[in-house]
Amino acid sequence: MSGRLLIIGGGLAGLAAATALAPRGWRITLVEARSQLGGRASSFTDPNSGQAVDLCQHVSMGCCTNFTHFCEQVGIAHLLERVTTLYFMTADGRVSQWRADGLPAPWHLIRSFLRAHFLSRSDKLSIGWALAALERFSPQSDPPFMEWLEEQGQQRTSINCFWNVILVSALNEGIEQIGLKYARKVFVEGLMKHREGGVVYLPKVPLSELYGKEMQAWLKDHHIDLRLDCPARQLLIENAVIHGVQLRGGETLEADLYLAAVPFYRLLDLLPSEVVQQYPVFTRMQLLKTSPITSVHMWFDRPITTYPHLVLLEGISQWLFHRPSGVAGEHYYQVVISAARDLRGWGGERILAAVLEGLQARLPIPAEAKLLRSRVITEPHATFSVEPGVDRWRPDQRSPIAGLYLAGDWTATGWPATMEGAVRSGYLAAEAIMQSEGMRVRFLQPDLA
Numbered sequence: 001m002s003g004r005l006l007i008i009g010g011g012l013a014g015l016a017a018a019t020a021l022a023p024r025g026w027r028i029t030l031v032e033a034r035s036q037l038g039g040r041a042s043s044f045t046d047p048n049s050g051q052a053v054d055l056c057q058h059v060s061m062g063c064c065t066n067f068t069h070f071c072e073q074v075g076i077a078h079l080l081e082r083v084t085t086l087y088f089m090t091a092d093g094r095v096s097q098w099r100a101d102g103l104p105a106p107w108h109l110i111r112s113f114l115r116a117h118f119l120s121r122s123d124k125l126s127i128g129w130a131l132a133a134l135e136r137f138s139p140q141s142d143p144p145f146m147e148w149l150e151e152q153g154q155q156r157t158s159i160n161c162f163w164n165v166i167l168v169s170a171l172n173e174g175i176e177q178i179g180l181k182y183a184r185k186v187f188v189e190g191l192m193k194h195r196e197g198g199v200v201y202l203p204k205v206p207l208s209e210l211y212g213k214e215m216q217a218w219l220k221d222h223h224i225d226l227r228l229d230c231p232a233r234q235l236l237i238e239n240a241v242i243h244g245v246q247l248r249g250g251e252t253l254e255a256d257l258y259l260a261a262v263p264f265y266r267l268l269d270l271l272p273s274e275v276v277q278q279y280p281v282f283t284r285m286q287l288l289k290t291s292p293i294t295s296v297h298m299w300f301d302r303p304i305t306t307y308p309h310l311v312l313l314e315g316i317s318q319w320l321f322h323r324p325s326g327v328a329g330e331h332y333y334q335v336v337i338s339a340a341r342d343l344r345g346w347g348g349e350r351i352l353a354a355v356l357e358g359l360q361a362r363l364p365i366p367a368e369a370k371l372l373r374s375r376v377i378t379e380p381h382a383t384f385s386v387e388p389g390v391d392r393w394r395p396d397q398r399s400p401i402a403g404l405y406l407a408g409d410w411t412a413t414g415w416p417a418t419m420e421g422a423v424r425s426g427y428l429a430a431e432a433i434m435q436s437e438g439m440r441v442r443f444l445q446p447d448l449a
């Protein structure tokens with residue numbers, strides 16, 4: 001008989017571990033500080049309409065096999081929309097379409113690539129050589145990617161209009177800061193290895209609904225004691241053994257095993273400071289850096305484009321999404337600015353003005369179109385930064401404290417900070433927990449084959 005497990009954190013990492021372990025007989029309590037599940041992948045309520053609006057649009061891809069498995073297991077996969085064509089728009093308003101065609105991998109995107117209007121023939125040739133070299137490069141080496149691109153003779157246009165465009169969205173980090181390991185993962189394992197790898201999946205509903213009622217019903221059906229609005233204050237640790245979790249409300253919860261599935265900077269607050277100082281695993285975590293994302297939400301009185309989304313080249317933003325508004329007569333658009341460090345100190349009005357100026361320059365927005373309202377949201381610690389060698393700071397899901405396991409997109413998953421990375425961490429933690437009972441179970445899903 002499996003024991004009692006206390007999970008702290010109801011983001012995708014904690015939820016994935018719960019969905020893996022509950023069917024194996026673990027009696028699970030999950031405490032979540034906020035009033036909803038989903039963590040960073042969640043929504044706020046728009047006070048004007050009462051509608052749930054995502055803090056930031058989340059995108060998944062075909063290569064995210066663990067996230068897909070998680071959604072299927074919980075029964076929420078039907079809430080995802082498969083998007084096979086992407087529209088890349090330059091500042092002059094010209095658009096190129098990207099979609100996989102009938103050719104086998106790695107050639108399935110070659111026709112779109114060759115037709116891309118924003119790359120010259122010589123850019124395409126040199127990018128092609130560099131992609132082939134990237135594929136041959138050791139997947140574990142992690143030198144600065146920019147230096148490597150320069151060694152491969154990549155010119156400014158191909159760096160700006162190809163490498164950076166894809167990487168800044170996928171990794172939420174500027175190309176100057178990225179290590180080669182995760183850049184390689186995006187291009188080779190994400191886009192080139194399998195024709196389904198680069199297919200985009202968008203939630204059809206707000207994230208609070210994606211990880212909402214159906215998710216909670218699944219947890220209930222599997223006898224998981226879910227406690228929302230229930231923040232943990234401290235992990236109670238003595239002699240390298242965890243024996244309880246004190247909640248902010250004063251109560252102490254005890255279990256046989258504990259899984260901390262909170263962001264690394266929250267875990268550092270929950271651990272007693274002497275424990276952080278004592279174990280290199282925890283002191284190293286302090287060296288992880290974070291990167292911000294800004295999302296600009298705009299409600300217009302009419303459509304401003306007929307495209308369902310746009311990948312925006314040459315400007316401060318990377319994506320424009322046209323999403324359902326839920327209010328008659330309103331058209332809702334969201335612009336995403338990844339690795340938004342340069343906007344620090346700008347303030348919402350200046351960011352909105354810059355975004356609108358960029359959109360007006362490239363879209364035929366009718367002069368009479370009225371911006372009804374807007375909101376600018378910056379998540380300062382959106383993801384950890386995939387700087388060169390970052391994996392040396394990321395801990396395994398087994399901690400040095402007996403009884404305490406770790407999960408979160410920032411733990412050692414071999415993936416960048418994504419919903420896929422978070423689910424992987426939860427499955428890996430669940431495997432480690434099963435192993436503590438002497439059982440070898442594989443929850444991690446295979447890559448696309």
Ligand SMILES: Cc1cc2nc3c(=O)[nH]c(=O)nc-3n(C[C@H](O)[C@H](O)[C@H](O)COP(=O)(O)OP(=O)(O)OC[C@H]3O[C@@H](n4cnc5c(N)ncnc54)[C@H](O)[C@@H]3O)c2cc1C
Pocket residue numbers: 008009010011012013014031032033034037038039040041055056057058059060230231232233261262263266270293294379381382383407408409410417418419420421422
């Ligand atoms: C703006 C933005 C855009 C993004 N876009 C994408 C995207 O397009 N595609 C993609 O794949 N990924 C994207 N990500 C990344 C993705 O959201 C994260 O990688 C993933 O959701 C992390 O899940 P997690 O469970 O590891 O952590 P979190 O989601 O942070 O979950 C941790 C949970 O722990 C809870 N918690 C914290 N402290 C306590 C406490 N003391 N007691 C109890 N509970 C606590 C938190 O409330 C939270 O619910 C984006 C992230 C952001 C911020």
